Amino acid sequence: MTHWPRNFLLATSLTVLPAAASTPAQRGLMVFQQVCSACHGLEHVDYGDMSSLGLSTDEIRKWAADQQLPNGTDDNGDPKTRPATATDPILSPYPNEAVGRLANHGLLPPDLSRLALTLPGGAGEIRQILLSYAPAPAGVKLDEGRYYNTALKWKHIGMPPPLQDGMLTYPDGTQATPAQMAGDVSAFLDWVAHPHQAERRRIGIYVLAYLALMALLTFLLQRRIWKGRR
Amino acid sequence: MTSPLKTPDTDPRGWFERRLPVMSLLRREYVAFPMPRNLNALWSFGAFLIVTMVFMVASGLFLAINYTPDITQAFASVEAIDRQIPSGWFIRSLHMGGVTMLFACLYIHIGRSLWYGSYKAPRELLWLTGLGLMLMVMVTAFAGYVLPWGQMSYWGATVILNAVHAIPLIGQPLSELLLGGDTLGNVALHRLFVLHFTMAFAILAAIALHVAALHVVKSNNPSGIDPVSPSQTLPFHPYYTSRDGFALCLFLMVYAGLVFFLPDLLTLADNYVQANPLVTPRDIRPEWYFAPFYAILRAVPSRLGGLLLASGSLAVLFVLPWLDRSAVRPATRRPMVRLSLPLAFAAFILLGIAGMHAPTPAWLLASRVAMAWWFIHFLLVMPLASEREMSS
Amino acid sequence: MTQSETPPSSDGTRRRDLLATGTVVLGCAGACALAVPFVESLKNPAATPLSDRLLHVDLSSLTPGQDMTLRWRDWPVFIQHRTPEMLAALQAPDHLATLRDADSKVLQQPKDATNWHRSVRPEYGVLIGVCTHLGCVPSFEKPGSTPEAKGGYFCPCHGSHFDAAGRVARRAPAPCNLPVPPVTFLSDTKLRIGHSAGDPGFSMSDIQQI
Numbered sequence: 001m002t003h004w005p006r007n008f009l010l011a012t013s014l015t016v017l018p019a020a021a022s023t024p025a026q027r028g029l030m031v032f033q034q035v036c037s038a039c040h041g042l043e044h045v046d047y048g049d050m051s052s053l054g055l056s057t058d059e060i061r062k063w064a065a066d067q068q069l070p071n072g073t074d075d076n077g078d079p080k081t082r083p084a085t086a087t088d089p090i091l092s093p094y095p096n097e098a099v100g101r102l103a104n105h106g107l108l109p110p111d112l113s114r115l116a117l118t119l120p121g122g123a124g125e126i127r128q129i130l131l132s133y134a135p136a137p138a139g140v141k142l143d144e145g146r147y148y149n150t151a152l153k154w155k156h157i158g159m160p161p162p163l164q165d166g167m168l169t170y171p172d173g174t175q176a177t178p179a180q181m182a183g184d185v186s187a188f189l190d191w192v193a194h195p196h197q198a199e200r201r202r203i204g205i206y207v208l209a210y211l212a213l214m215a216l217l218t219f220l221l222q223r224r225i226w227k228g229r230r
Numbered sequence: 231m232t233s234p235l236k237t238p239d240t241d242p243r244g245w246f247e248r249r250l251p252v253m254s255l256l257r258r259e260y261v262a263f264p265m266p267r268n269l270n271a272l273w274s275f276g277a278f279l280i281v282t283m284v285f286m287v288a289s290g291l292f293l294a295i296n297y298t299p300d301i302t303q304a305f306a307s308v309e310a311i312d313r314q315i316p317s318g319w320f321i322r323s324l325h326m327g328g329v330t331m332l333f334a335c336l337y338i339h340i341g342r343s344l345w346y347g348s349y350k351a352p353r354e355l356l357w358l359t360g361l362g363l364m365l366m367v368m369v370t371a372f373a374g375y376v377l378p379w380g381q382m383s384y385w386g387a388t389v390i391l392n393a394v395h396a397i398p399l400i401g402q403p404l405s406e407l408l409l410g411g412d413t414l415g416n417v418a419l420h421r422l423f424v425l426h427f428t429m430a431f432a433i434l435a436a437i438a439l440h441v442a443a444l445h446v447v448k449s450n451n452p453s454g455i456d457p458v459s460p461s462q463t464l465p466f467h468p469y470y471t472s473r474d475g476f477a478l479c480l481f482l483m484v485y486a487g488l489v490f491f492l493p494d495l496l497t498l499a500d501n502y503v504q505a506n507p508l509v510t511p512r513d514i515r516p517e518w519y520f521a522p523f524y525a526i527l528r529a530v531p532s533r534l535g536g537l538l539l540a541s542g543s544l545a546v547l548f549v550l551p552w553l554d555r556s557a558v559r560p561a562t563r564r565p566m567v568r569l570s571l572p573l574a575f576a577a578f579i580l581l582g583i584a585g586m587h588a589p590t591p592a593w594l595l596a597s598r599v600a601m602a603w604w605f606i607h608f609l610l611v612m613p614l615a616s617e618r619e620m621s622s
Numbered sequence: 623m624t625q626s627e628t629p630p631s632s633d634g635t636r637r638r639d640l641l642a643t644g645t646v647v648l649g650c651a652g653a654c655a656l657a658v659p660f661v662e663s664l665k666n667p668a669a670t671p672l673s674d675r676l677l678h679v680d681l682s683s684l685t686p687g688q689d690m691t692l693r694w695r696d697w698p699v700f701i702q703h704r705t706p707e708m709l710a711a712l713q714a715p716d717h718l719a720t721l722r723d724a725d726s727k728v729l730q731q732p733k734d735a736t737n738w739h740r741s742v743r744p745e746y747g748v749l750i751g752v753c754t755h756l757g758c759v760p761s762f763e764k765p766g767s768t769p770e771a772k773g774g775y776f777c778p779c780h781g782s783h784f785d786a787a788g789r790v791a792r793r794a795p796a797p798c799n800l801p802v803p804p805v806t807f808l809s810d811t812k813l814r815i816g817h818s819a820g821d822p823g824f825s826m827s828d829i830q831q832i
Contacts, residue, residue, distance in 0.1 A: 044309035113309065114502040117494070193502075194494075195312050196319045203320075204490025210652055211486060215479035217645040222472035224641065229267065229464065292660050317659030468642075475645070 022172045026054055028188025031181050032112075033063065034168050039100075039109040039159075041092030045192055048086035052199075053191065060086050070095055105145025107158035116186070116193035123190035125151070130182035133161040259445055264463035265470050266451035272342040273449065274477035278335045281478060282328055282485075283437065287430050289325040290374075297377065299423035301416050304379035305504040320489070327488040329371055330496050331481075333519035336364055340547070341575060347559030348450040354551040356443040361547055363436050366429055371519065373426035379419065380501030381511045387422070388414055389514075396533050413507070454559030513588075521585030522578055528589050529597035539601065546608040553608060556616035566615040574607040576600075676816035678808075681746065687773075689762045691751065694815050695826070698751035698759050699803060700775070701813070708765055708773040708786050709744055717772075721789045723799055729830050730754075730788075731802035734820025740787040740802055742820060748805050748813070749788040753777040754831045755796035760784060775800065798831040 029050065032042075047064040051057065068081040069088055079095075092111065094100035100108045116123040132151035136142055142156050149157040163178040170176055191197070237244030247253060296315050298307040311318035340360070343349055349357035376387040391414065395405040408425075410417035448456070457463050464470070488495065496518055500511045516524045523540045530536035546553070561567040577600035584597040677694045679701065684690055689702040702708075711717060718724045726736050734742050741747045751759050758779035765773035765786075775784040783791040788800030803826065804818030818824050826832070 044306060044313060046314060049313055118499045118502050200319065200323075200490050200493070204486060207486045207490060208483060211479050211483045214645070214648060214652065215476060215483065217641065217648065218472060218476035218479050221641050221645055222476045225468050225472045229469070288660065292663055295664070316662045316665050318663055320659045321663055475649075 022170070022174075023054070024184045024187035025191040026188075027170055027172070027174060027181075028184035028186070028191075029053060029055075030168060030170065031163075031185040032188055035162050035181075036112065036185065037090070038093065039104065040112045042090040042113050042192060043092065043111050044113040045090050046087055047084060047090060049195070052196070057086070064088060067091075104158060105143075107145070109159070112189055112192065114193045116189040118193075123186040123193075126189055127182045127186040129157065130163055130185070131179060261465060261467040263445070263466040264448070264457070264460065265466050266449055266457050267462060267464050268451050268453060269449065269470070270452055271477060272338065272346075273451075274474050274481075275335045275339040275342065276444075277474040277478060278481045279332065279339060280437065281481075282332045282335060283433065285324055285485075286328045286332065287434065289321045289328065290427075290430055292321050293325055294427060297423075299377070299420050301379055301419055301505070304377065304419060308378040323489040323493045326497060327485060327493070329374070329517070329519070330488060331485050332367060333371070335481075336367060337519075337578075340364065343450075344550075344571060344574075345561050346450055346452060347454055347554075347561070349551045350554065350557070350559055351551070353443075353447050353450065356440065356447055357551060358548065359436065359440040359443055361544075363433065363440055365544070366433050366436060368520075370426055370429040370433065371517075373422040373429065375517065376419065376422045377426065378501060379505045381503045381505055381509075382498050382501040382514070384414065384505035384507065385510050385514050386516060387418070391418075393527070393533075393537055396537060398534070450559065452560060452562075454563065515586055518582060518586060521583070522581035523585075525581040525585035525593075525597040526601050528585070529594055529601055539605075543601070543604055546605065550608060550612065554612045554616050556619040558619055564615060564619065566611060566618070570607050570611040570615070574604055577603040577607075676814055679813040679815060680811060681813055682811040686745075687765060689764070692815075694803065697803075697832075699815060700747070700749045700751045700762065702747045702749075702762070702773070702786060704739075704745050704747055704773070704786060705765065709739065711772045712739060712785060712787050717785065720791055720793070721785070722792050722794075722797075724789060726789070726799060728798050729828060730799045731829075732804045732818045732821035732824040734818055735802045735805075738787075740789065740799070742805055742807060742818075746807075746813070747787060748803060748815065749775075750801040750803055750832065751775075752801070752832055753779065753782055753796055754790065754798040754800065755780055755782050755794075760800075801826075801829045801832050 032040075047060050047067075050060055050063075055063075064084040064086055067084040067088075067090075069084045069091060071080045071082040074080050092100065092109070094103065094109075097108055116126060119125050121128070129149060129151040132149050134148055134150055136148035140148065140155075142148060145158060146156040147158070147160055148155060163181050165178060166176055168176050168181075174180060239245050243253070293311060296307060296311050296318065298304055308322070311322050313319075343357065343360070372386075372390060376383045391405050391409055394408070395401050397404070408418060408421055410421055451457075498515070498517070500513070503511075515521070523543065526540040526543055527536040530539055556564065558564050561571050580600040581597055581604070584593045584600070587593045675695060677692065677699075679692060681701070681703070684701065684703045686703045686705045687708075689700060692699045692701065704712075726740055731740055739747065740749075753760050755777065756779060758777050760775035760777040760782070763771040763774055763776055765771055773786040775786075775788065776782075777784075777794075777796065780795050782794035782796035784794075784796070784800055785791070788802065790796045790799050803815055804821065804824045806814045806817060806819040808814055
């Protein structure tokens with residue numbers, strides 16, 4: 001029973017300070033905004049979808065307005081841009097695949113909309129990759145634009161090590177260590193890859209409860225009807 | 231109770247009845263309809279199938295409202311259904327989970343018919359319409375799986391259309407008709423969308439035919455002896471409506487578990503990667519309900535041979551009423567079938583498991599053994615068993 | 623069929639009725655609840671309040687008597703450069719007598735366009751080209767193109783006539799004048815559609831009929 005004061009304190013801190021505390025997925029969004037979005041997009045996700053992560057309409061609008069989207073061409077045929085709105089997708093910063101490859105030694109940074117679902121190992125594997133950069137051992141010669149990473153089968157990856165200690169400041173005071181940021185951003189990408197999961201489970205409980213009640217009623221009904229008939 | 235037919239025209243029921251006798255039809259076919267008294271829970275799967283089909287058509291219509299059958303937009307439109315369309319995730323899960331429930335019930339329903347000999351005279355046409363329905367559901371499921379235009383959609387369709395192409399005589403024109411071009415592209419996606427949509431309603435019509443056939447020959451039962459006197463039957467309502475109602479609640483709980491808690495359990499994650507004609511996924515395999523046939527296709531070291539055996543595994547079911555000449559229906563009363571048929575069921579399941587695994591030598595061997603038993607059971611054991619039962 | 627009828631048991635019947643009714647009612651309630659997400663999915667996900675997007679127009683190439691059509695918020699917008707003859711025709715008393723709402727009493731325009739020419743500057747008319755009857759796009763009758771054409775609009779669908787200021791003729795089925803969008807002249811030839819300096823509080827949703 002020596003643990004109870006600590007658990008009690010932990011529980012109260014979570015209930016008393018909801019504004020200051022944030023979820024890993026919310027912190028992960030910050031990592032995405034400030035780090036990942038330099039190369040990656042979430043092309044199937046709208047800025048407005050972040051409202052179910054707990055962002056306010058104003059925060060979403062402000063974030064979207066800072067992003068420029070291609071918007072046709074002007075009268076001279078030159079490409080135009082416009083600020084994004086809440087109903088626009090979170091596009092990759094590269095206007096097309098060729099530019100993305102040119103900027104990354106021929107490799108295209110993948111879209112992250114469903115990565116935590118399609119990557120074998122899921123969000124855990126994303127975290128593992130982010131934390132498995134190491135200096136290349138002696139004798140290993142990597143091509144330009146490849147980085148030594150022990151999480152991958154071939155021990156290298158095209159993404160430069162993205163996370164540095166203290167590169168961003170969490171508003172809730174959490175220390176932005178690489179391990180913390182990797183955990184947060186993988187939680188965020190897991191949330192993105194499984195849309196409406198919390199709502200899905202919440203409604204599912206009610207549906208199962210309703211069906212269980214119906215099962216009970218129909219069971220009683222059929223037992224009464226069948227009484228003495230078999 | 232007096233018949234509404236004898237009432238004067240001032241009674242709306244009699245007026246209606248003389249012009250369109252649907253009420254008496256419903257009463258005759260769904261209320262007073264005589265059912266055997268001894269049906270077990272396996273007889274509820276037909277009701278599950280109808281309910282699942284209703285869910286499939288309803289969710290399918292609402293998905294079609296938001297889906298775009300164009301290779302540049304199909305994937306994004308399905309993502310939008312999952313993310314941005316209000317309740318779109320629920321409707322799509324209902325449709326995806328529904329396929330699993332539909333095939334599971336279909337296989338159990340057919341297995342029950344095999345076990346209790348429901349395909350025998352006078353129910354041959356009931357059996358054949360049911361098998362025809364299964365083929366229609368398979369074609370529809372294949373066409374529907376292409377629509378999200380993910381990696382599995384694309385490569386599954388490529389493999390199947392090439393398989394169709396390899397069929398002698400009709401294969402080439404048929405695959406060209408589906409493909410509409412040299413490669414799998416926009417034309418094919420449009421055609422498969424229309425095929426999927428149309429087949430859904432054709433299936434509803436075929437269900438009507440199947441049920442009509444059932445109401446002519448009436449239900450088989452576990453004893454395999456058709457009731458002869460009214461004392462051996464019970465009216466459909468309230469006896470079997472209440473029983474099916476209870477069974478349906480349990481069934482819907484499983485369905486809901488799949489929709490709300492395990493939406494990714496039986497789907498392949500690679501289909502959330504947009505189709506890329508330049509890269510085949512490393513781990514390509516079909517959805518679970520096609521796995522047994524896929525395993526046969528892989529286990530035969532010849533393209534035409536694999537196709538023939540995979541389609542032959544279904545064809546033996548079509549001729550089964552004439553392979554099995556015995557008058558005894560349930561396997562429980564047939565010593566040889568009682569041993570052989572469970573092994574055939576096990577072979578089907580084993581083929582399904584093998585189809586979901588990489589083709590290692592061990593799985594290939596297991597597939598070949600299972601496939602061999604499937605054919606031995608239907609082509610050798612069934613005629614032999616009926617021969618022996620007839621002579622004794 | 624007597625064998626298959628339910629036996630009337632004095633003690634069980636009432637309870638079964640309650641149970642049966644309850645089950646059926648609850649089952650129907652569940653079916654209705656199931657319909658909710660389906661209906662909900664038909665809501666337009668993009669139906670977020672449209673910010674009044676601004677459109678800048680250069681009028682320098684529009685000579686008197688000419689008109690142009692632009693697209694703003696998915697509506698056709700007509701801009702006409704009126705000649706002195708057109709302006710005179712708009713004020714003729716026998717013409718005004720043929721109009722349903724000559725003084726623009728119905729709120730179909732911002733305050734700074736609630737005048738005899740229904741525009742900020744008399745020489746330029748800006749109208750939303752959607753007939754107030756059933757939504758077709760009227761066509762411009764260039765002044766002088768036929769003897770009776772005075773520079774008005776004619777809707778091909780049901781024959782509604784509007785004058786050059788978008789005021790509807792009495793003999794037409796359309797109930798209201800053509801809507802006027804909020805506009806501001808940034809200079810003599812630069813027009814901004816989407817916000818009115820003379821009526822800053824005006825929004826397109828205030829318009830009665832569009």
